[in-house]
Amino acid sequence: MTAIVEAQGLTKRFGRVAAVDDVSFSLDEGGIHGLLGRNGAGKTTLMQLMTGQEFATSGQARIFGEAPVENAQALRRVCFIKESQVYPDDFKGKHVLKSAPWFFDNWDDEFAQRLVKAFDVPLDRRMKKMSRGQRSAIGVIVGLASRAELTFLDEPYAGLDAVARHRFYDLLLEDYVTHPRTVVLSTHLIDEAAGLLQRVLVIDAGRIVIDADADELRATATTFAGRAGDVESFAAGRDVIDRTVMGGLASVTLAGLSDDDLRAAAAAGLEASPVSLQELIVSRTGGFEREEKSA
Numbered sequence: 001m002t003a004i005v006e007a008q009g010l011t012k013r014f015g016r017v018a019a020v021d022d023v024s025f026s027l028d029e030g031g032i033h034g035l036l037g038r039n040g041a042g043k044t045t046l047m048q049l050m051t052g053q054e055f056a057t058s059g060q061a062r063i064f065g066e067a068p069v070e071n072a073q074a075l076r077r078v079c080f081i082k083e084s085q086v087y088p089d090d091f092k093g094k095h096v097l098k099s100a101p102w103f104f105d106n107w108d109d110e111f112a113q114r115l116v117k118a119f120d121v122p123l124d125r126r127m128k129k130m131s132r133g134q135r136s137a138i139g140v141i142v143g144l145a146s147r148a149e150l151t152f153l154d155e156p157y158a159g160l161d162a163v164a165r166h167r168f169y170d171l172l173l174e175d176y177v178t179h180p181r182t183v184v185l186s187t188h189l190i191d192e193a194a195g196l197l198q199r200v201l202v203i204d205a206g207r208i209v210i211d212a213d214a215d216e217l218r219a220t221a222t223t224f225a226g227r228a229g230d231v232e233s234f235a236a237g238r239d240v241i242d243r244t245v246m247g248g249l250a251s252v253t254l255a256g257l258s259d260d261d262l263r264a265a266a267a268a269g270l271e272a273s274p275v276s277l278q279e280l281i282v283s284r285t286g287g288f289e290r291e292e293k294s295a
C-alpha cells in the first residue's frame with residue numbers, strides 16, 4: 001500500500017532551533033491518528049511541512065507520494081485546520097462556509113449546516129469579533145465538512161469548552177465511519193482523544209519518540225496496585241515506568257510483562273488495571289503532565 005503521508009529525514013531549522021529534527025515516518029491511507037507532544041515540540045511545524053506551508057531544511061515530505069510544496073493538485077485533496085488561521089478583515093462566519101466549497105471538492109454543505117447548529121456558531125458575526133471558541137468551532141466545521149482525503153487538524157478545538165470538544169469527537173467518529181479518510185489530529189488532551197486514535201506519533205524536541213499503534217502501545221504496560229510491601233517486592237527487578245506511594249498502599253506501572261508475570265501479580269494479590277495512553281506517554285517522554293492537568 002502506498003503511504004498517504006511520508007517523511008524521510010525531514011528537518012526544519014529556524015536559526016539554531018531544530019523545530020523538526022530528522023523525522024521519518026509514514027501513514028497508510030485511512031484512520032484517525034494522533035500527533036502528540038508538549039508545547040514547542042514541533043507539531044505545527046511538522047504539519048506545515050507536510051502541507052507545503054514550510055520548506056524543509058533537509059529531508060523529504062510527501063503526501064500522496066508527491067512533494068507538497070506548490071503542488072496544487074495534491075493540496076486540493078488536503079484540509080489543514082490550525083488555531084492561528086487568519087481570515088480577511090471583513091469575513092463573517094457565513095463567508096468562510098460559502099468560500100469553503102471552492103477549496104474542497106468533497107465539501108458537504110448539509111453536513112456543514114448541521115455542524116453550525118451543533119456548535120451554535122453565529123454565522124453573521126465577523127470572524128475577528130468571534131470568541132476564541134467560536135473561531136475554533138468554525139475551523140472544526142470546515143475540517144469536518146470538507147471531507148478531504150487527508151485532513152490535518154492542529155489543536156483544532158483549543159478554544160472549545162469540554163461539552164463542545166466531546167461533540168467534536170463524537171461527530172468526527174460518526175462521520176469517519178460513513179466517510180473514511182485519513183485524519184491527523186494534534187492535541188495535548190491525550191486521554192480525551194485517546195479513544196479516537198488508531199496510531200500515535202509522539203514528537204519531543206523535534207524528534208519522533210513514539211510511533212505505535214494505540215492499542216499495541218497500551219498493551220505494553222500495566223498498572224498494579226496493592227499493599228506497598230507487596231507492590232514493591234513484585235516490582236523489584238522489573239521495568240518500572242511509574243510509581244505512586246500513598247501511606248501503606250502503592251501502585252506501579254510496569255512494562256515488558258509476560259503472561260507468567262501477570263499470573264504472579266494476581267497470585268500476590270495485586271490489582272491489575274490497564275494503563276492510560278496519557279500516563280504511558282507522559283512516563284515515556286518525561287512528561288507533559290503538568291500542562292495536561294491545567295489544560
Ligand SMILES: Nc1ncnc2c1ncn2[C@@H]1O[C@H](COP(=O)(O)OP(=O)(O)OP(=O)(O)O)[C@@H](O)[C@H]1O
Pocket residue numbers: 014017018019037038039040041042043044045046
Ligand atoms: N517561524 C519560526 N521562527 C522561529 N522559531 C520557530 C518558528 N516556528 C516555530 N519555531 C520554533 O520551533 C519549535 C517548534 O514549534 P511548533 O510551533 O512547531 O511547536 P508545537 O508543537 O506546535 O507547539 P504548541 O503545542 O505550543 O503549538 C518551537 O521551539 C518554536 O519556538
